[in-house]
Amino acid sequence: MNPPRRAVVLLSGGLDSATALACARAEGWICHTLTVDYGQRHAHELAAARRVATALGAAEHRVIRIDLAAFGGSSLVGDGEVPKDGVGAGGRSIPSTYVPARNTVFLALALAWAEALGADAIFLGVNAVDYSGYPDCRPEYLDAFRRLSELATRRGVEGRPVEIRAPLLTLSKAEIIRTGLRLGVDYGLTSSCYDPDPGGAPCGACDSCRLRRAGFEQAGAADPLLGRDEARD
Amino acid sequence: MNPPRRAVVLLSGGLDSATALACARAEGWICHTLTVDYGQRHAHELAAARRVATALGAAEHRVIRIDLAAFGGSSLVGDGEVPKDGVGAGGRSIPSTYVPARNTVFLALALAWAEALGADAIFLGVNAVDYSGYPDCRPEYLDAFRRLSELATRRGVEGRPVEIRAPLLTLSKAEIIRTGLRLGVDYGLTSSCYDPDPGGAPCGACDSCRLRRAGFEQAGAADPLLGRDEARD
Numbered sequence: 137m138n139p140p141r142r143a144v145v146l147l148s149g150g151l152d153s154a155t156a157l158a159c160a161r162a163e164g165w166i167c168h169t170l171t172v173d174y175g176q177r178h179a180h181e182l183a184a185a186r187r188v189a190t191a192l193g194a195a196e197h198r199v200i201r202i203d204l205a206a207f208g209g210s211s212l213v214g215d216g217e218v219p220k221d222g223v224g225a226g227g228r229s230i231p232s233t234y235v236p237a238r239n240t241v242f243l244a245l246a247l248a249w250a251e252a253l254g255a256d257a258i259f260l261g262v263n264a265v266d267y268s269g270y271p272d273c274r275p276e277y278l279d280a281f282r283r284l285s286e287l288a289t290r291r292g293v294e295g296r297p298v299e300i301r302a303p304l305l306t307l308s309k310a311e312i313i314r315t316g317l318r319l320g321v322d323y324g325l326t327s328s329c330y331d332p333d334p335g336g337a338p339c340g341a342c343d344s345c346r347l348r349r350a351g352f353e354q355a356g357a358a359d360p361l362l363g364r365d366e367a368r369d
Numbered sequence: 370m371n372p373p374r375r376a377v378v379l380l381s382g383g384l385d386s387a388t389a390l391a392c393a394r395a396e397g398w399i400c401h402t403l404t405v406d407y408g409q410r411h412a413h414e415l416a417a418a419r420r421v422a423t424a425l426g427a428a429e430h431r432v433i434r435i436d437l438a439a440f441g442g443s444s445l446v447g448d449g450e451v452p453k454d455g456v457g458a459g460g461r462s463i464p465s466t467y468v469p470a471r472n473t474v475f476l477a478l479a480l481a482w483a484e485a486l487g488a489d490a491i492f493l494g495v496n497a498v499d500y501s502g503y504p505d506c507r508p509e510y511l512d513a514f515r516r517l518s519e520l521a522t523r524r525g526v527e528g529r530p531v532e533i534r535a536p537l538l539t540l541s542k543a544e545i546i547r548t549g550l551r552l553g554v555d556y557g558l559t560s561s562c563y564d565p566d567p568g569g570a571p572c573g574a575c576d577s578c579r580l581r582r583a584g585f586e587q588a589g590a591a592d593p594l595l596g597r598d599e600a601r602d
Contacts, residue, residue: 202435202478207485236484237477240521244470244477245435251469252440271526280517287510288473 142166142255143301144246145194149184150328151348152261152304155316157192159303160259162319167259169194170249172242175205180336184327191325200245207236239272243281243300250298251289257299263307278302309351317357324360338362375399375488376534377479378427382417383561384581385494385537388549390425392536393492395552400492402427403482405475408438413569417560424558433478440469472505476514476533483531484522490532496540511535542584550590557593571595 143165147153160167171185182199189197239262246258262273271277278300286297304312316323328348329338338345338361352359376398380386393400404418415432422430472495479491495506504510511533519530537545549556561581562571571578571594585592 198439200436200439203433204481206431206433207482236523237481237521240477240517241474241481244473248437248470248474249440271523272521274520277517277520280513280520284473284510284513284517287507287513288470288505290469290504293504 140164140166141257142168142195142253143257143259144250144253144255145169146242146246146258146260147171147185147189147194147197148261149181149188149326150261150344151316151323151326151351152263152312153185154188154192154261154321154323154326155312155319156259156261156301156303157188157194158316158319158321160257160301161192165257165259167192167194168249168253168255169197170246171197171199172245173199173201174238174241175203180332181327183336184325187325188321191322198249202241202245204236204238204241237272239270239277240281243285247285247289247298251291255298256296257301259301259303261304262302263304263309263312275305278305308354309347310354313351313355313357317355322360326361328361373397373399374490375401375428375486376490376492377483377486377488378402379475379479379491379493380404380418380422380427380430381494382414382421382559383494383577384549384556384559384584385496385545386418387421387425387494387554387556387559388545388552389492389494389534389536390421390427391549391552391554393490393534394425398490398492400425400427401482401486401488402430403479404430404432405478406432406434407471407474408436413565414560416569417558420558421554424555431482435474435478437469437471437474470505472503472510473514480518480522480531484524488531489529490534492534492536494537495535496537496542496545508538511538541587542580543587546584546588546590550588555593559594561594 143160145153145157145160145167147157147169148171157167157169169185169189171182173182186197243258243260246260249255250258262278282300285300286292289298291297307315313323327336328344330342330344331339333339340349348359376393378386378390378393378400380390380402381404390400390402402418402422404415406415419430476491476493479493482488483491495511515533518533519525522531524530540548546556560569561577563575563577564572566572573582581592
């Protein structure tokens with residue numbers, strides 16, 4: 137039997153990345169979770185990521201701070217209002233919550249850490265449903281990053297590239313939730329809302345809240361976050 | 370005549386990126402220079418980048434801080450000694466000064482800023498001679514990043530990907546220096562050494578100092594940095 141291998145898992149504090157972490161743990165990976173603090177509106181997500189990492193048995197959790205907000209260009213980092221008129225409303229092909237090149241920055245940082253750690257894989261929670269118009273959540277994007285990682289790193293040159301794993305890529309939101317529930321994820325620890333109130337309660341109206349609600353409905357499960365009024369942090 | 374277009378130029382404070390900036394300026398680009406402060410041993414490089422940006426007429430210069438040192442894995446960010454036994458000595462195929470996934474992180478950040486700015490290109494100073502064993506300075510690596518950038522961004526999806534420009538890629542160090550001198554680069558403002566003394570004077574022995582010295586010799590030019598004993602900052 138092979139010894140367990142190490143993986144870097146990108147963890148946002150949301151539903152998808154928590155499920156991706158659970159998938160990696162279920163496969164036996166020693167997980168080093170990485171949260172990128174990129175100038176989000178709320179520290180709430182960071183706290184959720186920490187809770188999820190602990191609950192799912194990450195070996196180590198790190199937060200790396202990088203001020204993407206200084207570049208501007210997204211309603212998620214302070215430029216303009218978070219849209220609440222429904223996913224894809226108004227003919228927007230890419231929503232204003234898109235952060236320029238976000239997944240490229242996140243994957244680059246995960247790759248740097250993976251190479252320094254000697255980790256064999258990177259897990260991330262992107263999927264086609266949560267895509268909701270973001271170009272850097274598509275399968276062809278991940279294939280391009282895979283190719284880049286083969287060429288970018290010492291271990292890639294040596295013929296042992298870091299695997300880029302997106303276990304949720306082809307799952308619907310309902311399938312993701314069913315997968316996570318089966319693997320013991322406590323979704324009450326996660327935070328999905330783009331615009332929560334100061335206590336962390338979800339707005340219920342942003343794209344992310346809408347996708348989450350529909351996912352729990354389709355999975356036939358109750359979202360443990362709903363009906364909680366108390367602050368979570 | 371078309372209006373001038375905007376470019377993000379990755380600027381390290383070294384000889385190569387200063388020359389890449391001069392190339393971009395000579396083509397008429399409005400240049401937004403980006404220095405990534407990734408936990409280098411010396412603030413000296415950051416000061417050199419600022420001087421070069423000003424001298425070469427950058428429209429804007431930004432420094433973004435990111436703590437790659439926290440990941441470990443390179444002698445350039447505090448792990449171990451900088452090697453001074455000659456380029457490629459000891460059969461090392463990739464030197465210990467390699468920072469894991471560094472150019473991937475830098476290009477990802479440049480891409481994020483380019484997209485937020487509406488810039489049409491990213492310039493960087495990688496080249497085959499200064500390659501000195503780093504996997505992320507190879508032409509095939511840049512091609513892979515180009516492909517990634519087409520898929521990663523809103524403007525790529527819209528058919529107007531950000532150009533990835535490496536004007537020095539196929540030049541020798543001597544050709545880079547001749548190009549820069551022709552374009553008016555003051556190499557006395559730059560800093561190449563991996564391990565300068567506290568006043569900023571180059572060690573003369575690290576790979577970067579060796580490549581720089583050989584380049585000036587082959588270009589038949591004097592390095593304005595040599596023979597200066599005073600602190601530069």
